[in-house]
Amino acid sequence: MGENPISIHVLGICSALAITTKIDTAVVMTIAVVAVLSISNVVISLLRNNIPNKVRIIIQMSVIASLVIIADQVLKAYMYDMSKLLGVFLGLIITNCIVLGRAEAYAMQNSPSKALLDGMGNGLGYGTILIAVAFFRELFGFGSIYGAQVITNQIYLGGYENNGLMILSPGAFFILGLIVWAHRAYTETSDKD
Amino acid sequence: MKWLLDYLLKIKPNFDEGQKLNWLYPLYEATETILFSTDAKTKSAPHIRDSIDIKRVMILVVVALIPCYVFGAINVGYQNALSFGLERTWIENLIFGANAIIPIIVVTFVAGAFWEILFAIVRKHEISEGFLVTCALIPLTMPPSIPLWQLFIATSFGIVIGKEIFGGVGMNIFNPALTARCFIFFSYPSKISGDMVWLVGPDGYSGATALSVPASTNNADAVYLLNGITQFDYSWINLASGWIPGSIGETNKFIIFSAAAALMLMKLISWRVILGGISGLFAMSYIGTLIAPFSDNSMLSIPPHYHLVMGSFAFGLTFMATEPVTGSHTDTGRLVYGFFVGVLTVIIRSINPAYPEGVMLAILLMNAFASLIDYFVVKVNISKRMARYA
Numbered sequence: 001m002g003e004n005p006i007s008i009h010v011l012g013i014c015s016a017l018a019i020t021t022k023i024d025t026a027v028v029m030t031i032a033v034v035a036v037l038s039i040s041n042v043v044i045s046l047l048r049n050n051i052p053n054k055v056r057i058i059i060q061m062s063v064i065a066s067l068v069i070i071a072d073q074v075l076k077a078y079m080y081d082m083s084k085l086l087g088v089f090l091g092l093i094i095t096n097c098i099v100l101g102r103a104e105a106y107a108m109q110n111s112p113s114k115a116l117l118d119g120m121g122n123g124l125g126y127g128t129i130l131i132a133v134a135f136f137r138e139l140f141g142f143g144s145i146y147g148a149q150v151i152t153n154q155i156y157l158g159g160y161e162n163n164g165l166m167i168l169s170p171g172a173f174f175i176l177g178l179i180v181w182a183h184r185a186y187t188e189t190s191d192k193d
Numbered sequence: 194m195k196w197l198l199d200y201l202l203k204i205k206p207n208f209d210e211g212q213k214l215n216w217l218y219p220l221y222e223a224t225e226t227i228l229f230s231t232d233a234k235t236k237s238a239p240h241i242r243d244s245i246d247i248k249r250v251m252i253l254v255v256v257a258l259i260p261c262y263v264f265g266a267i268n269v270g271y272q273n274a275l276s277f278g279l280e281r282t283w284i285e286n287l288i289f290g291a292n293a294i295i296p297i298i299v300v301t302f303v304a305g306a307f308w309e310i311l312f313a314i315v316r317k318h319e320i321s322e323g324f325l326v327t328c329a330l331i332p333l334t335m336p337p338s339i340p341l342w343q344l345f346i347a348t349s350f351g352i353v354i355g356k357e358i359f360g361g362v363g364m365n366i367f368n369p370a371l372t373a374r375c376f377i378f379f380s381y382p383s384k385i386s387g388d389m390v391w392l393v394g395p396d397g398y399s400g401a402t403a404l405s406v407p408a409s410t411n412n413a414d415a416v417y418l419l420n421g422i423t424q425f426d427y428s429w430i431n432l433a434s435g436w437i438p439g440s441i442g443e444t445n446k447f448i449i450f451s452a453a454a455a456l457m458l459m460k461l462i463s464w465r466v467i468l469g470g471i472s473g474l475f476a477m478s479y480i481g482t483l484i485a486p487f488s489d490n491s492m493l494s495i496p497p498h499y500h501l502v503m504g505s506f507a508f509g510l511t512f513m514a515t516e517p518v519t520g521s522h523t524d525t526g527r528l529v530y531g532f533f534v535g536v537l538t539v540i541i542r543s544i545n546p547a548y549p550e551g552v553m554l555a556i557l558l559m560n561a562f563a564s565l566i567d568y569f570v571v572k573v574n575i576s577k578r579m580a581r582y583a
Contacts, residue, residue: 161340177358
């Protein structure tokens with residue numbers, strides 16, 4: 001947990017803001033990212049001795065892009081509604097810095113089995129934060145957890161209202177910021193300058 | 194008072210380094226310096242001898258807010274009597290209003306004090322009195338009908354996100370009181386967006402605010418609309434003297450401008466921000482009235498002197514925009530900063546159909562630009578001097 005891509009390196013923020021209004025989209029996104037990240041890490045790790053140094057970024061990109069397109073098509077085939085909700089952000093995994101970052105920083109130097117573990121670890125770390133943010137946004141924004149209404153009508157009649165800010169993207173910024181704050185305070189890895 | 198001082202000095206060793214109650218030292222320190230003037234000396238130059246310290250400055254601002262509170266309470270009672278069709282004396286109105294306002298004040302101060310003391314103890318610094326001003330301002334910007342739990346969350350948000358995460362008093366870039374109001378504005382828009390009036394009255398009793406009267410009609414003259422038959426009396430003199438429904442502390446412009454004058458005389462707030470703000474408001478709304486004949490937007494036809502007394506521009510400019518920390522710090526910068534607060538207020542009011550009132554957003558936006566303005570002022574100054582001595 002000391003190396004979490006979002007809360008420590010602050011990578012992949014864009015998608016974390018866009019698709020975390022509800023938990024189910026966050027879960028699907030997490031699965032897609034874990035799949036793409038681990039497979040791309042393995043593939044690049046297998047190819048690492050044959051990739052010319054000058055064009056390595058292009059090759060990494062094309063591997064990642066192909067995988068993202070496959071993930072996108074699979075979602076469209078089996079979970080059409082969900083793929084419409086995720087929209088462009090699934091395609092944007094290509095530009096998600098975590099995927100390219102791990103390929104460049106880890107998979108290029110390490111064996112496929114290690115790269116696989118690294119990909120899964122980073123993907124799950126990303127997913128944990130995503131789902132945590134989505135949990136708070138869905139709970140306060142819609143009054144539900146994973147689609148199930150937890151805040152009952154009685155509470156609404158008592159004067160409670162859903163928090164509109166949580167549905168807007170600033171809500172994700174605040175939640176994410178608070179999580180980063182809490183995490184860094186806990187692990188004490190923040191640089192004190 | 195001697196026995197109190199003796200008592201405080203007697204219990205002081207309990208809070209020293211290494212003692213059991215050391216973690217409560219900030220609380221002790223705050224109590225001692227509120228009750229008695231401090232004998233602490235400045236540790237580095239400049240050593241200015243003055244009877245005023247941050248505590249006294251803050252207290253003076255709070256004192257300037259008291260008339261707003263009193264008038265606010267009377268007005269809340271008056272609007273309530275009006276909505277029920279009752280006849281009441283102003284004393285009865287005051288009592289009724291106080292009943293509505295005091296819970297709001299208590300909740301704000303409890304929330305503010307809780308977070309301030311918590312952060313002071315965790316970070317081991319002195320409790321700063323900044324939160325007193327913030328907490329005194331927040332209720333005045335709230336509608337009297339605000340649910341208390343929303344107020345509690347908003348105050349916490351304003352203090353923690355608006356101030357503490359930047360490092361506490363003096364470090365914040367956005368005004369904490371406005372951050373709190375902004376939080377409610379976006380989170381629970383049904384209670385506060387400013388197109389319907391707020392008052393303590395019968396269920397379902399509502400009406401258009403002065404700003405949304407011209408906003409809701411196209412192709413008309415705003416002054417004619419406001420002086421015509423509206424649910425409330427929106428003539429200029431009544432808008433200025435504040436017998437209209439609104440947020441608690443912002444309706445009476447005479448009281449606010451007197452407070453502004455007093456604070457300017459004591460040099461607690463900058464006259465440059467006020468001057469800049471009012472001239473920005475006048476300039477932009479004058480341009481608006483010039484464009485108005487060619488547009489069907491009736492908000493553009495509001496003349497400058499109406500803009501000055503509508504909504505909470507006066508309150509925002511006097512107590513929010515002049516805050517020394519979040520505004521610009523150079524003299525020229527203050528003029529520019531105030532000017533753009535005025536300009537943006539009119540732009541948001543007239544041109545953006547979603548937000549009838551724009552003062553809060555204008556000030557927060559200019560808070561973000563304040564240091565940029567300072568940067569350019571300093572740059573210009575440097576290049577002027579370079580030219581002079583080159």
